[in-house]
Amino acid sequence: MEFISLLLFSDEGWGDELLRGLSVTLALAFATAPLALVLSFLLAWGKNARSPIARWFAFASTTVFRSLPELLTLVIIYYQLQVLIDWVVHLAFPNANISLNAFAAGVVALTLVFSALGSEVVRAAYQAVGRGQAEAAASLGLHRRQAFFLVVLPQMWRHCIPAFGNLWLILLKDTSLVSIIAVNDLVRYTNMAISTTKKPFFFYTVLALIYVALALLSGIGQALLERRTAPRGRGR
Numbered sequence: 001m002e003f004i005s006l007l008l009f010s011d012e013g014w015g016d017e018l019l020r021g022l023s024v025t026l027a028l029a030f031a032t033a034p035l036a037l038v039l040s041f042l043l044a045w046g047k048n049a050r051s052p053i054a055r056w057f058a059f060a061s062t063t064v065f066r067s068l069p070e071l072l073t074l075v076i077i078y079y080q081l082q083v084l085i086d087w088v089v090h091l092a093f094p095n096a097n098i099s100l101n102a103f104a105a106g107v108v109a110l111t112l113v114f115s116a117l118g119s120e121v122v123r124a125a126y127q128a129v130g131r132g133q134a135e136a137a138a139s140l141g142l143h144r145r146q147a148f149f150l151v152v153l154p155q156m157w158r159h160c161i162p163a164f165g166n167l168w169l170i171l172l173k174d175t176s177l178v179s180i181i182a183v184n185d186l187v188r189y190t191n192m193a194i195s196t197t198k199k200p201f202f203f204y205t206v207l208a209l210i211y212v213a214l215a216l217l218s219g220i221g222q223a224l225l226e227r228r229t230a231p232r233g234r235g236r
Helices: 015-047 052-067 070-092 102-129 131-139 144-181 186-197 200-229
Strands: none
Touching (some): 015 102, 015 144, 015 186, 015 200, 052 102, 070 102, 070 144, 102 144, 144 186, 144 200, 186 200
């Protein structure tokens, strides 16, 4: 009964704080995922671009952010990006003062990391589809953009979803890193509860169960997407 009271939505319980932290964790993940997805396609396009500058930038970005630990990337973005923003702003507006929000820094850092990983997923999916599909679409009179969105992209998704599903699970777990830059996410509120109640085993167990539940829900969502994008006759 004592443990249940610790999770109540009251002054003595920590239920409302944990729920607030969960909302921040999910908001961070859902804000990062679409940005990382778009940037993944842009980086994959850059690797196959005709411009050597675009190819160099895409490969350099992917190499750097795949190599750095996520924690180090987050710290660099949070502290050094603020310095860069101040320098750029002061060039135009000497008296202006713009501070980088910790939540925004987390989104930027995680976007850079997971777009670097996602670009390899996109590139592999494009290679799995093959150039023949785009050439066949072109022979039917479709423009290059129409061929990509109507013919190539739907087939790429079938190859991308399993890998992006794994990246989504990694992203959910890596959101816990933002607690070190004072973002009140699920892990930070859990640590607050532990420091107050001195019950680490209970609250870490609750935290683990929450992440397991998120993983199970994500797995269900991934299975539904895979079934939806499967060729007719295979998804049933």
